[in-house]
Amino acid sequence: MPTALPLLGVLGGMGPAATLDFLAKLQDLSNALRDQDHRPVVTFSASATPDRTAAILGRGESPLPAMQAALMALERAGVSHVAIPCNTAHYWFDDLQAGTGVRLIHIVEATMQDLDLRFDAVATVGLIATTGVVRSGIYHQRLEVSGRRVLTPPDQAAVMGVIDTIKSGRMAEALPRLAQQVRDLRDAGAEAVILGCTELPLCLSHLPAALQALCVDATEALARASLQALAESDAAFAEGVGA
Amino acid sequence: MPTALPLLGVLGGMGPAATLDFLAKLQDLSNALRDQDHRPVVTFSASATPDRTAAILGRGESPLPAMQAALMALERAGVSHVAIPCNTAHYWFDDLQAGTGVRLIHIVEATMQDLDLRFDAVATVGLIATTGVVRSGIYHQRLEVSGRRVLTPPDQAAVMGVIDTIKSGRMAEALPRLAQQVRDLRDAGAEAVILGCTELPLCLSHLPAALQALCVDATEALARASLQALAESDAAFAEGVGA
Numbered sequence: 475m476p477t478a479l480p481l482l483g484v485l486g487g488m489g490p491a492a493t494l495d496f497l498a499k500l501q502d503l504s505n506a507l508r509d510q511d512h513r514p515v516v517t518f519s520a521s522a523t524p525d526r527t528a529a530i531l532g533r534g535e536s537p538l539p540a541m542q543a544a545l546m547a548l549e550r551a552g553v554s555h556v557a558i559p560c561n562t563a564h565y566w567f568d569d570l571q572a573g574t575g576v577r578l579i580h581i582v583e584a585t586m587q588d589l590d591l592r593f594d595a596v597a598t599v600g601l602i603a604t605t606g607v608v609r610s611g612i613y614h615q616r617l618e619v620s621g622r623r624v625l626t627p628p629d630q631a632a633v634m635g636v637i638d639t640i641k642s643g644r645m646a647e648a649l650p651r652l653a654q655q656v657r658d659l660r661d662a663g664a665e666a667v668i669l670g671c672t673e674l675p676l677c678l679s680h681l682p683a684a685l686q687a688l689c690v691d692a693t694e695a696l697a698r699a700s701l702q703a704l705a706e707s708d709a710a711f712a713e714g715v716g717a
Numbered sequence: 718m719p720t721a722l723p724l725l726g727v728l729g730g731m732g733p734a735a736t737l738d739f740l741a742k743l744q745d746l747s748n749a750l751r752d753q754d755h756r757p758v759v760t761f762s763a764s765a766t767p768d769r770t771a772a773i774l775g776r777g778e779s780p781l782p783a784m785q786a787a788l789m790a791l792e793r794a795g796v797s798h799v800a801i802p803c804n805t806a807h808y809w810f811d812d813l814q815a816g817t818g819v820r821l822i823h824i825v826e827a828t829m830q831d832l833d834l835r836f837d838a839v840a841t842v843g844l845i846a847t848t849g850v851v852r853s854g855i856y857h858q859r860l861e862v863s864g865r866r867v868l869t870p871p872d873q874a875a876v877m878g879v880i881d882t883i884k885s886g887r888m889a890e891a892l893p894r895l896a897q898q899v900r901d902l903r904d905a906g907a908e909a910v911i912l913g914c915t916e917l918p919l920c921l922s923h924l925p926a927a928l929q930a931l932c933v934d935a936t937e938a939l940a941r942a943s944l945q946a947l948a949e950s951d952a953a954f955a956e957g958v959g960a
Contacts, residue, residue: 489752490744494737497762501733507885509732512764516790519740521755547759550793642750 480707482700483553483576485544487519488526488537488560489641492672492693496559499697513704516551520544526562527606527634538566545574554707555579557700559672559693561613562606577703582612584699585668585692592690593666598623600664600688602655603671604637605630613670625664627655640673649677656685666690723950725943726796726819728787730762731769731780731803732884735915735936739802742940756947759794763787769805770849770877781809788817797950798822800943802915802936804856805849820946825855827942828911828935835933836909841866843907843931845898846914847880848873856913868907870898883916892920899928909933 482500486493497517506512520540528534541563548556557579558564564581571578589596599622601613608614608626617624627633633655639648652674659667668690669675675691725743729736740760749755763783771777784806791799800822801807807824814821832839842865844856851857851869860867870876876898882891895917902910911933912918918934 487752487755487757490740490749490755494740494744497733497737501737506733508881509730509764509766509768509884512730512733512762514730514765515760515762516794517758517760517762518794519755519758519760521752521757523752525752547794550795551759551761551790552793638751641752 478552478554479711480554480704481552482513482515482704483545483548483551483556484515484517485520485541485548485556485558485563486517486560487521487544488523488558488563489673490519490521491641491643491676493517493519493559495676496557496672496693496697499694500700503694503697503701513701516548516553518544518548523563526560526565527604530562530565530606530610537563538569541566541570542573545570545576549574549576555700555703557581557696559696561670561672561692562604562610564612565606565610579696579700579703581692581696582616582670584695585613585670585690586616587699588695589666589668589690596622596665598625598663598665600625600656600659600662600667601670602627602633602652602659602667602674605634607670613668625659625662627658637671637673640676645677645680649680652677653681653685656681656688660685660688664688668692721795721797722954723797723947724795725756725758725947726788726791726794726799727758727760728763728784728791728799728801728806729760729803730764730787731766731801731806732916733762733764734884734886734919736760736762736802738919739800739915739936739940742937743943746937746940746944756944759791759796761787761791766806769803769808770847773805773808773849773853779809780806781812784809784813785816788813788819792817792819798943798946800824800939802939804913804915804935805847805853807855808849808853822939822943822946824935824939825859825913827938828856828913828933829859830942831938832909832911832933839865839908841868841906841908843868843899843902843905843910844913845870845876845895845902845910845917848877850913856911868902868905870901880914880916883919888920888923892923895920896924896928899924899931903928903931907931911935
C-alpha cells in the first residue's frame with residue numbers, strides 16, 4: 475500500500491529539447507487552469523549521458539551508469555514513478571528497473587497502447603527510430619508478436635541524419651526530410667507510422683496534416699501513460715488512507 | 718573549494734509553463750550541437766506551491782514550507798546552485814537562502830544586470846509584475862537605490878488578469894492586453910519595461926517588434942545569470958583540482 479502521494483520523476487536530457495516536449499505534453503494533457511492543477515514533477519536532465527545508439531552498436535561507452543546515477547538522484551528527491559523520454563534508452567529498461575524500487579513507465583508499451591487506441595487493426599506499421607532502437611528490436615518484438623509487419627526506411631543513416639539535425643537545433647532543415655520518410659513509408663504500405671525517437675515529434679506539428687494523421691507520437695504516449703499510472707496510484711493511496 | 722562539478726537545480730512549477738520557458742532559454746543560450754553540450758539540470762516543478770501573491774497580500778497560506786521542501790529535495794538530488802523562475806517567490810529569497818547550503822541565484826539581481834547591459838543610463842523604468850512583487854518592492858528597492866524612477870500600470874488588477882489568463886493557457890487573449898500595457902508605460906515615459914513575472918515572457922516573441930525591443934525578460938536574465946554562476950564554479954573547481 476503506498477504511504478505517500480505519487481510523484482512523477484523524469485529521467486531526461488536525452489535530448490534536452492525532447493524532455494521539454496515531454497513536459498509540455500504532460501502539461502497540455504492536464505487541462506490545468508492554474509499552477510496548482512498541474513502534477514508536481516521532478517526532472518533530471520542528464521544530458522551528459524553517453525550516446526545510446528553508439529553504445530548499442532558497440533562503438534561507445536555504456537550510458538547505463540549515468541542513467542543509474544540520475545535515477546538514484548530522482549529517488550533521493552522522492553519520486554515514486556519515472557518516465558524516460560528517450561526510446562533508445564529503453565534498451566536498458568530492465569537493468570534500470572532491476573536496480574530501483576520506483577516504477578518505471580515503458581515508452582514502447584505506452585506507444586503500443588496509443589497505436590491500438592488510434593488505429594483499428596493495422597497490419598503494417600512504419601517505424602522511424604534510431605539505429606539503436608531498430609537493431610535492438612524493442613518495437614519489432616512487440617509489433618511482430620501481434621502479427622503486424624514493421625517497415626523501416628531503407629536508408630537508416632538518413633534517419634540518424636534527421637535526428638542529429640534536430641538535436642543541433644536545425645528544425646527547418648530536418649522537416650522536409652522527415653516528411654519524405656513518412657511519405658515513403660506510407661507509399662510502401664504503412665497504415666500508421668511510429669515516431670519512435672523523441673526528437674522526431676519536435677517536428678510533428680509542422681508536418682503536412684495528412685502525414686500528421688498517420689503518425690504515432692511516442693512522447694505524447696509516454697505522457698499519457700505517466701498520468702494514467704499516477705492516477706492509478708492516487709486511487710491506491712486514497713484506498714490505503716481510507717482503509 | 719568545491720569538491721564536485723556544479724549542478725544546476727531549478728525550483729520551478731510557479732508556473733509550470735514558465736519553468737519550461739526558463740529551461741528552453743537555458744538550452745538556447747548553451748548553443749549546443751549535441752545532447753552532451755548541454756548543462757545537466759535537475760528541476761522540481763513544485764506546482765502545488767500555494768499562490769505567492771495571495772500570501773504576500775495576507776489572503777492565503779505561505780508558500781515557504783512547500784518551497785523549502787522542494788529545495789531540500791533538490792539538495793538531496795545533488796544540486797550546487799538553484800534558480801527560481803518565479804519573481805514573486807523572491808519575496809522569500811532570504812528565508813530560502815538561510816536554510817540551505819546551495820547557492821540561490823536571484824532573479825531580480827539577474828534582471829538588473831540585463832537592464833544595465835542592454836540600456837544605457839535609463840532614468841525611467843516600467844515594471845509589469847504581480848501585485849505581490851509590486852507591493853513587496855523587490856524591484857523598486859533595487860531600481861530606486863540607483864536613482865531610477867519606476868512606473869507600473871495604473872490598473873494592477875488588469876495585470877493580474879493578464880497573468881492568470883496566461884496561466885490558464887489562453888495566450889491569444891492575453892497578448893493584446895499585455896501589448897497595451899507595455900505601450901502605455903512607454904507613452905508614460907518608460908525607456909525600458911521589465912517583464913517581472915515569468916508568465917509574461919511567454920508572450921514576448923508575439924509582441925510587436927518595437928515593443929519587444931523595450932522589454933527586459935526576467936526569465937532570460939535568470940538563465941544567463943545561472944550559466945554564468947555555473948561557469949564561475951567550473952573555474953573554481955578546475956583550480957581546486959589543479960592545486
